[in-house]
Amino acid sequence: MKNLAAALAFALAGGAALAAPPASVGDPKAGQAVYERCLACHALEYDRTGPRHCGLFGRRAGSVPGFAYSDAMKRSRIVWDEKTLNMFMANPLKTVPGTSMGYAGIPDKAERKALIAYLKQAGRSPACR
Amino acid sequence: MSFLISLDDVAQGNRRSFLSKSGLLLSGAAVALLAGEDALAAKGAKEGEEDIRILNTALGAELEAIAAYQVGAESGLLKKPVLDLAVTFQGHHKEHADILAKTIAKLGGKAVTAKEKYTFPTEKLKSQEDVLRFAAGLEKGAVSAYLGAVPLFGNRDLAKAAASILGDEAMHWAVLRNALGEAPVPAAFMS
Numbered sequence: 001m002k003n004l005a006a007a008l009a010f011a012l013a014g015g016a017a018l019a020a021p022p023a024s025v026g027d028p029k030a031g032q033a034v035y036e037r038c039l040a041c042h043a044l045e046y047d048r049t050g051p052r053h054c055g056l057f058g059r060r061a062g063s064v065p066g067f068a069y070s071d072a073m074k075r076s077r078i079v080w081d082e083k084t085l086n087m088f089m090a091n092p093l094k095t096v097p098g099t100s101m102g103y104a105g106i107p108d109k110a111e112r113k114a115l116i117a118y119l120k121q122a123g124r125s126p127a128c129r
Numbered sequence: 130m131s132f133l134i135s136l137d138d139v140a141q142g143n144r145r146s147f148l149s150k151s152g153l154l155l156s157g158a159a160v161a162l163l164a165g166e167d168a169l170a171a172k173g174a175k176e177g178e179e180d181i182r183i184l185n186t187a188l189g190a191e192l193e194a195i196a197a198y199q200v201g202a203e204s205g206l207l208k209k210p211v212l213d214l215a216v217t218f219q220g221h222h223k224e225h226a227d228i229l230a231k232t233i234a235k236l237g238g239k240a241v242t243a244k245e246k247y248t249f250p251t252e253k254l255k256s257q258e259d260v261l262r263f264a265a266g267l268e269k270g271a272v273s274a275y276l277g278a279v280p281l282f283g284n285r286d287l288a289k290a291a292a293s294i295l296g297d298e299a300m301h302w303a304v305l306r307n308a309l310g311e312a313p314v315p316a317a318f319m320s
Contacts, residue, residue, distance in 0.1 A: 040274035070182070093281060099182075102182055
């Protein structure tokens with residue numbers, strides 16, 4: 001009973017947020033699990049509701065040929081790297097107001113770092129060559 | 130670069146000011162629409178550009194899901210009763226897309242339409258299990274996408290409607306996992 005009470009207290013104190021899979025900092029495998037959240041809209045190799053992620057690093061935002069970006073993204077002058085991805089994923093709508101990516105973001109810094117590590121690794125994989 | 134904003138600013142967000150500018154005027158309108166009271170919904174049709182963008186992104190994903198289930202249904206890889214399940218879930222996505230498109234229109238936006246062609250990894254779909262696993266991945270992603278959209282709506286009624294769709298996507302995911310012989314609900318929380 002005491003354990004149950006402690007567990008409930010933990011949950012009420014923010015355990016729900018902490019219950020997300022613990023991501024090793026910069027661990028691509030943990031990042032792959034985080035990437036599953038993106039799969040309603042994104043894929044590595046091809047455009048979907050969101051643009052493809054192969055070739056992401058070093059690419060200017062809004063520049064995948066044929067993809068219908070928001071004007072805000074096309075005007076953002078972002079070049080995707082670790083720093084800009086980290087900032088965008090923390091809060092997409094705050095970073096690029098008017099973006100079509102209606103997603104609250106990934107508040108956990110370690111999860112963002114893991115996701116970036118995965119995207120970097122995936123970008124070098126055969127799927128992206 | 131113009132987009133550069135400190136992470137402190139990002140963390141603090143500007144949701145309060147956004148709420149004051151956009152969604153509150155529409156409060157009740159979307160629910161009226163979702164309940165079929167179109168005339169009432171039309172009253173608040175000029176506000177909420179951000180909400181319309183979020184709805185349109187969701188609509189785009191729903192339209193793609195409809196197409197994905199069509200590919201699965203026509204693949205010849207799905208056998209009954211799994212085929213019936215896929216068609217049922219596709220029907221749900223059609224209902225989601227329909228209500229999203231109508232809501233966007235009533236809010237004064239232009240709903241996206243289905244693409245002429247979608248790209249799916251069909252070369253990797255060789256068995257019923259492959260199709261189920263692909264669909265499960267899309268459904269899980271949909272849960273996360275709606276989870277990430279719900280807190281953004283200025284109009285809380287739209288958030289409620291999106292949460293309702295989220296629940297449906299989560300059930301799809303669980304049933305697909307079950308069909309794959311996996312634990313249908315592998316964790317207490319989604320992210």
